[in-house]
Amino acid sequence: MNKRSGIESKKRIINAALDVFSMQGYAKANMREIAKIAGISIGGIYLYFKNKEELYKSLINDRRRDLFNNVAATSGKSISATESLSNFLTTYLEYALKHKEFILLHIREHGFSFDIDKKREFFRQQIKPLEKIIIKGIHSGEFRKCNAKDIAKIIMASLRGVILSMALDDDVVITPKILTEFILIGLLKNGGEGKK
Amino acid sequence: MNKRSGIESKKRIINAALDVFSMQGYAKANMREIAKIAGISIGGIYLYFKNKEELYKSLINDRRRDLFNNVAATSGKSISATESLSNFLTTYLEYALKHKEFILLHIREHGFSFDIDKKREFFRQQIKPLEKIIIKGIHSGEFRKCNAKDIAKIIMASLRGVILSMALDDDVVITPKILTEFILIGLLKNGGEGKK
DNA sequence: GGTTCACATGAACAAACGTTCAGGTATCGA
DNA sequence: TCGATACCTGAACGTTTGTTCATGTGAACC
CATH class of the missing domain: 1.10.357.10 (Tetracycline Repressor, domain 2)
Structure with a gap:
């Protein structure tokens, strides 16, 4: 993957999360999907957010x-x-x-x-x-x-x-x-x- | 456990499910809890309902x-x-x-x-x-x-x-x-x- | 070139879940 | 007493989930 700024990655994650959370609700939303949409790995999310x-x-x-x-x-x-x-x-x-x-x-x-x-x-x-x-x-x-x-x-x-x-x-x-x-x-x- | 009529068991399950579903939402609701509240075993639910x-x-x-x-x-x-x-x-x-x-x-x-x-x-x-x-x-x-x-x-x-x-x-x-x-x-x- | 730093990966783990199933028990008519 | 029937059990299985971590990579500086 390309190298990106931390700020951009964080933004991508937030946008992806908003999509997924609002479509599926909190419980059904899953971190892997958020990661995929944000174009980052699962582990990557945890660099910016402590947890779900x-x-x-x-x-x-x-x-x-x-x-x-x-x-x-x-x-x-x-x-x-x-x-x-x-x-x-x-x-x-x-x-x-x-x-x-x-x-x-x-x-x-x-x-x-x-x-x-x-x-x-x-x-x-x-x-x-x-x-x-x-x-x-x-x-x-x-x-x-x-x-x-x-x-x-x-x-x-x-x-x-x-x-x-x-x-x-x-x-x-x-x-x-x-x-x-x-x-x-x-x-x-x-x-x-x-x-x- | 006591022996109950099937009808009563079904009612108990429905009431318990209504409680749990409405408190937690569908995704977070879990069959084991419904069973517990209904006073029946997990397997018991599946006698009356095909699935969640x-x-x-x-x-x-x-x-x-x-x-x-x-x-x-x-x-x-x-x-x-x-x-x-x-x-x-x-x-x-x-x-x-x-x-x-x-x-x-x-x-x-x-x-x-x-x-x-x-x-x-x-x-x-x-x-x-x-x-x-x-x-x-x-x-x-x-x-x-x-x-x-x-x-x-x-x-x-x-x-x-x-x-x-x-x-x-x-x-x-x-x-x-x-x-x-x-x-x-x-x-x-x-x-x-x-x-x- | 070497070192450091910020950024990134995804296999691995433990927990929780929906569902199944081999077996168990109470009740009742014969 | 003996099935037959209706009702019930919970360990076990396979899957999915949130989270961790050892490892990797590129850029910037010396």
């Missing part, structure tokens, strides 16, 4: 940070709560479409494998900005009065479901626009003004 | 039929589309809470393991009644004009996400009532009457 678990964790943490930065980058800019919400949803959906493999992996393995605490923390941090947007919207009079915490949970859960469905089924396409609209105005014709 | 895959499939198919019957039982009764929708959501949420293990298993393994076609068919059949409800609501004037297919997809995806979140996080509790309300009236204060 470390490889997996490293992967997940990288991507999490990435997603988090993406969301942070688009928040705080917009003026109205409606706009903020739209941006929030759009950022997530677009990121998810770009990184299907990561999404699949993350949802598949969430709550089962190691590092559960980190995962819960991650999700909690995802909800926080959403809750803020809703509170802002209520205060500004854009949104109806509601329990911001509950609604944030519902929206986050729905978003997860939408992303999951799109990642799983190629023929499920839900645009940020139509999702935002649905979340904003609901189904009823008269906007449910009879309710509190 | 058949055991898994049998499990999944049983539960799917069960859920399907549940949904079918509560549809068609109600009068207004709003009521129908509420029933639909409630049935799913309640079933999901009762059978967390199955839900976890189903979502975890969807699109990855064998029998993918059956799974897609299952999801398509889930969406159909929902779409009908929406069309009914539009015709009756209860719901705003919208693309019923798209909205059905969004609602189904959201429902999946809500169920997933509740199954994964014990502290995420979303009642059918609050979910229904949210889907019906959305977030905006004025119901978005400016939109088409």
Whole structure:
């Protein structure tokens, strides 16, 4: 084999691992296949990662940070709560479409494998900005009065479901626009003004 | 060991398998553990199921039929589309809470393991009644004009996400009532009457 | 040329897995 | 008591897996 830089080899391994882990799940994924796809020998992987678990964790943490930065980058800019919400949803959906493999992996393995605490923390941090947007919207009079915490949970859960469905089924396409609209105005014709 | 009826043994195996599969996922689940929990020997399992895959499939198919019957039982009764929708959501949420293990298993393994076609068919059949409800609501004037297919997809995806979140996080509790309300009236204060 | 260093290899090992099978046991009708 | 039947056992087998390690190779410096 050609001589390569350590950095390049590591990158190759990470990419291959992301492929294999997301296609097969952690348990079924096998180091030999990752090595093959990365164009390196089995032993080679262990030069860069202590073991399978470390490889997996490293992967997940990288991507999490990435997603988090993406969301942070688009928040705080917009003026109205409606706009903020739209941006929030759009950022997530677009990121998810770009990184299907990561999404699949993350949802598949969430709550089962190691590092559960980190995962819960991650999700909690995802909800926080959403809750803020809703509170802002209520205060500004854009949104109806509601329990911001509950609604944030519902929206986050729905978003997860939408992303999951799109990642799983190629023929499920839900645009940020139509999702935002649905979340904003609901189904009823008269906007449910009879309710509190 | 005590002598048991074949039927009882089979039941024990199915229950144990559901536990183990949903906790560990298909790949990591191991026959010896299932046997232990079921209170039978490894060899014993193979008296009732050809192999691991058949055991898994049998499990999944049983539960799917069960859920399907549940949904079918509560549809068609109600009068207004709003009521129908509420029933639909409630049935799913309640079933999901009762059978967390199955839900976890189903979502975890969807699109990855064998029998993918059956799974897609299952999801398509889930969406159909929902779409009908929406069309009914539009015709009756209860719901705003919208693309019923798209909205059905969004609602189904959201429902999946809500169920997933509740199954994964014990502290995420979303009642059918609050979910229904949210889907019906959305977030905006004025119901978005400016939109088409 | 010799030495050092970073990078790479894949046979070998131990553990864990799904599955098989030769045999064992309780129950019951004859 | 004697099969016959239904139910059950777990050692054994072959395979696959994660991981290790003795060994190899090319480039850079002296």
